[in-house]
Amino acid sequence: MGKEKKDLKAKCTDFELDLTDYVMGDATFLTKKKQEALFKHLIACKECRRQFWSWKRTWAVMVGKKQSERPEFRQKMDALLERLKSSQAKTTTRDARGEIITAAGKIYNLVKVKGRMSVPAIRKTTGFVGYPFYEAVGCLVTDKKVLLNKDNKAAYDSLEPRV
Amino acid sequence: MLYSRMPDDQKSDESLVDAYRKGDSTAFDVLLKRYEVALRNFILSFSWLVSPDTVDDIIQEIFITIFNGIKEGGDFTVKGGGAFKAWLYSIARHRCLNAVEQQPREKPIGKHYLESMPAKLEKIRYYDEPDEAAELEELKEGLNGILAKLSDEEKQLLILKEEGKTYPQIHKIPPFDKYSVVHLRRMVCDARNFVKEEMDKWEKKRKI
Numbered sequence: 083m084g085k086e087k088k089d090l091k092a093k094c095t096d097f098e099l100d101l102t103d104y105v106m107g108d109a110t111f112l113t114k115k116k117q118e119a120l121f122k123h124l125i126a127c128k129e130c131r132r133q134f135w136s137w138k139r140t141w142a143v144m145v146g147k148k149q150s151e152r153p154e155f156r157q158k159m160d161a162l163l164e165r166l167k168s169s170q171a172k173t174t175t176r177d178a179r180g181e182i183i184t185a186a187g188k189i190y191n192l193v194k195v196k197g198r199m200s201v202p203a204i205r206k207t208t209g210f211v212g213y214p215f216y217e218a219v220g221c222l223v224t225d226k227k228v229l230l231n232k233d234n235k236a237a238y239d240s241l242e243p244r245v
Numbered sequence: 246m247l248y249s250r251m252p253d254d255q256k257s258d259e260s261l262v263d264a265y266r267k268g269d270s271t272a273f274d275v276l277l278k279r280y281e282v283a284l285r286n287f288i289l290s291f292s293w294l295v296s297p298d299t300v301d302d303i304i305q306e307i308f309i310t311i312f313n314g315i316k317e318g319g320d321f322t323v324k325g326g327g328a329f330k331a332w333l334y335s336i337a338r339h340r341c342l343n344a345v346e347q348q349p350r351e352k353p354i355g356k357h358y359l360e361s362m363p364a365k366l367e368k369i370r371y372y373d374e375p376d377e378a379a380e381l382e383e384l385k386e387g388l389n390g391i392l393a394k395l396s397d398e399e400k401q402l403l404i405l406k407e408e409g410k411t412y413p414q415i416h417k418i419p420p421f422d423k424y425s426v427v428h429l430r431r432m433v434c435d436a437r438n439f440v441k442e443e444m445d446k447w448e449k450k451r452k453i
Contacts, residue, residue, distance in 0.1 A: 098438075099434050102433060103430070107359060109358060109359040110356050110357070110411050110412045111430065112357055113357050114360065117359070117360045118360075124366055125366055125369065131369065133441065135374055138290055139286075139290050139380060139384055140384065140388065142286045142287075142289035142381065143381065144388070144392075144407055145289055146282060146289050150281065150285055155297075155301055158305065163273070163277060166312050169312075
């Protein structure tokens, strides 16, 4: 072993306590000068670096376990899940609105071209069964885009565009 | 066992993402619970200067990013699997580096200021440990058994250190008031050395 390597090895044990304290985040004994010396040694010594990273990982797992057991962390994560779920629900609502608007557009264009049409004929032509047909018709009537004719006492019997 | 009947916690990440996209809202809960602690360990291995509350915030931000990525149909599936985890940790690494940059360079702890690691040392870390996340996950398996072998006093001492207590603070707590602050420091270092030696043995056994 060369003199330089021997010196480095001798120094390793000198840094044992400082290395432990630094990773654990206690500066009671760690002056600025001591920390600078520790960094300098770590940059030069691969074996101490290996120990440093290893202890850093071990300590992270130990502290992480402790912190994760805090009730407030569980509460935060549960609240986050609720928030994400409600944001997902909002997206679904937005998607549904898009579907209804698209269906309404198709129905309106159809009756605009063909004129008054019976509901079964519209459904047959557009292919809409149930949702989103009635929702779309509801929008068109509310927006006064079409007239709803109650022929033969049946609701939604026929639709015709409003002029 | 039919894959669809497999309990959620045994399913792969990728199949959970797929299930979530198909409308199974509980699949994301499983992913979150699977990684919430691992992410905290990962963040803490980057920096101890961040408070537990800040770590909570970072974890939440990472999950929001993941959630939005899944919702927008981000394609992270690659051959060989494990792609979700790689994606998760790459987001976490990026977020951690930002947090490290934003944190103060020093923090008063105990008698002195604790300094951040110099950039040069941070850089070397990536050459020394290219896949730190994987090593962290493996470490969890061995650590519990090893910590159980410590004496009651050592265990108690490490718990107080985990809570962020400094040596002078611990010195005021019985039964540690009978020891000097310098002796407490030596006790912690010895406990650390014991854990290190046991971990080395465990890793050797695992590799055989």
